Amino acid sequence: MNVLLLLLILSFASTIQCDIHTNRIEDTLSTEANDTNTLCKDHLQVPEKVRIDLYYESLCPYCKQFYVKELAPVVQKLMNYIELYTYPFGHAQMKKNDNKTTFECQHGPTECYGNGLHACAIQYLPKMSEYVPFNTCLMEKWSTDKDAEQCGQRLHLNAEPIRTCANSDEAINLVIYYAQETEKLKNMSYVPYTVINHKVMDPETDLIDSVCATFEKPPQECKK
Known part of the structure; x- marks a missing residue:
């Protein structure tokens, strides 16, 4: 016994x-x-998991298409098999003057605000199953406060904390973090820039194919 x-x-x-x-x-x-x-x-x-790191900008046309047409379907299909990290900053520039941080974005101040809105969505919707659909909705639009409200209504999510965050210093601090993470990349010459298990994805390939090819034992979802 x-x-x-x-x-x-x-x-x-x-x-x-x-x-x-x-x-x-x-x-x-x-x-x-x-x-x-x-x-x-x-x-x-x-389950075996593949890590995806996506560096993007909120108003970049190619980023918008990639997020909506490739990233969102991969998340929906392989949610249980991926670890996703997204960085809404891209080729923006961070500047510090007199202890004040400002940003200059490729597509102007509207994009800088959109990047902050995305960052706040990631912060306040920490589940991949929530923030990816929300930011996908924003990418289908123009990532404005009005768009955030409409996306919240569509997805039955409370977007008010996200909008409040985007209009505060909290958004600045979040974007600073994403700027610092983006600056760690040495050779990012384009966006969207995708890294899969620490290897840069060929931009000419589809995300779903690249992710599924990375698994040692691809899940059944990759075969459908």
Whole structure:
């Protein structure tokens, strides 16, 4: 009886350890964490995930098309198999004068505001299943306050905190973060700029094909 109890305790402890390391993988991309995930995957049946990083601008025509026609369908189809990080900044420039931060955007001040609106949506709709449809709706329009209100109504989401954020210093601080993350890229010469599992995606290929080709064992959704 004691031996059986000991085996049950050891089995439970093993499960807890795998759970802990699995959570670490969602927050970090270290080699050690990924190695641990491989060891635990069979035990917990954790789905393999592909990381997507998208750098874009709110009014760039190509970005709008990519977000609506490629990113949104991939998120809808492969939501359980991807980790998505989006950076609404693109080729904007950040300037600091007298402790004040300002931005200059390729498509003017309206785009700078739109970038902030997108950043606030990501902040206040942290679930990928919420902020991607919301920002997709904005990309179908012009990323204005009115558009945010209409997108909120369409998706049955409260857009007021997002609009309030976009009209405050909070948006500036969020965009500063996305500017700093974008500046870490050394060779971003175009947008939308997509990185899949730390490798730059060929802009001539479809996102769904590139993501599915990255899996070691593609999920059934890739075969449909």
